[in-house]
Amino acid sequence: MPVHTPVVALRSEPAATQRPASERIRQRLLQACQRHHANDNIADFIAEGELDELRAEVAGRLEDVLQALVIDTRHDHNSAGTAQRVARMFIDEVFAGRYRAAPEVATFPNVSRLDQLMTIGPLTVRSACSHHLCPIMGRVWIGVLPNADSELIGLSKYARICDWVMSRPQIQEEAVTMLADALEQRVKPDGLAIVIEADHFCMHWRGVKDAHALMRNTVMRGAFAHDAGLRSEFLGFVACDAA
Numbered sequence: 445m446p447v448h449t450p451v452v453a454l455r456s457e458p459a460a461t462q463r464p465a466s467e468r469i470r471q472r473l474l475q476a477c478q479r480h481h482a483n484d485n486i487a488d489f490i491a492e493g494e495l496d497e498l499r500a501e502v503a504g505r506l507e508d509v510l511q512a513l514v515i516d517t518r519h520d521h522n523s524a525g526t527a528q529r530v531a532r533m534f535i536d537e538v539f540a541g542r543y544r545a546a547p548e549v550a551t552f553p554n555v556s557r558l559d560q561l562m563t564i565g566p567l568t569v570r571s572a573c574s575h576h577l578c579p580i581m582g583r584v585w586i587g588v589l590p591n592a593d594s595e596l597i598g599l600s601k602y603a604r605i606c607d608w609v610m611s612r613p614q615i616q617e618e619a620v621t622m623l624a625d626a627l628e629q630r631v632k633p634d635g636l637a638i639v640i641e642a643d644h645f646c647m648h649w650r651g652v653k654d655a656h657a658l659m660r661n662t663v664m665r666g667a668f669a670h671d672a673g674l675r676s677e678f679l680g681f682v683a684c685d686a687a
Contacts, residue, residue: 465497482574482613483622487545495535495543503531538572541611547604549630551595559634561674562588563681564602573646574613582642582658585685586627587678589635589667597630605630616642616659624663635667637678641686 462468472489473480480486490498506527510517517523535543565585573580584606590596609623620640628636641660648655668675 465494499531503527541608549601557592571610571614576646578646585639585682587637588633591634620661636665637668638663
């Protein structure tokens with residue numbers, strides 16, 4: 445996962461000369477040489493109040509898209525507020541992991557010196573394909589092999605981190621790696637394993653329209669990459685849940 449360099453000072457421009465929020469945010473990212481792909485978090489580069497501006501800007505541009513699709517939003521009561529609703533959905537929900545800082549995750553020491561396999565899941569995965577912005581829906585399993593120096597986190601915190609990483613336009617193959625990076629930074633285990641299994645609605649709505657295709661991806665790090673027995677134990681739990 446790219447390192448996000450905090451912005452030291454986010455200054456507002458005078459109202460008379462103010463550029464759109466997206467241009468101001470993009471300029472800060474460019475000045476910091478900060479990558480801002482679809483699945484990157486850019487929260488450090490957004491000033492107070494700019495998310496409100498960004499929602500309004502996105503709504504205006506979505507209204508242009510609806511007009512280009514020849515939808516009469518002025519007289520169609522079903523689509524009159526669609527641009528505003530979709531803008532809120534993108535900024536505050538399905539892509540919120542781009543615009544919000546990482547969730548607060550309280551850790552606690554491994555007092556009992558746990559050194560056996562811990563499994564978490566299945567947790568629900570909700571994301572969107574960055575190719576077509578179609579939903580990705582599925583499940584994730586996490587295996588952790590802690591050590592005496594590991595930081596432990598509560599069950600709900602795994603779900604919060606997963607949601608933060610996945611709530612962005614994603615490619616599943618990259619998302620599983622980003623999730624592994626985020627968890628390793630916080631827990632620092634001897635081993636980490638992740639399995640994601642998801643439906644891609646771009647396969648349901650368009651193209652071949654296959655309603656049954658699933659994609660599965662795994663990441664095996666540390667002890668899971670080297671210990672076949674540990675890896676099999678974790679994958680056995682996953683197989684039982686997935687059956």
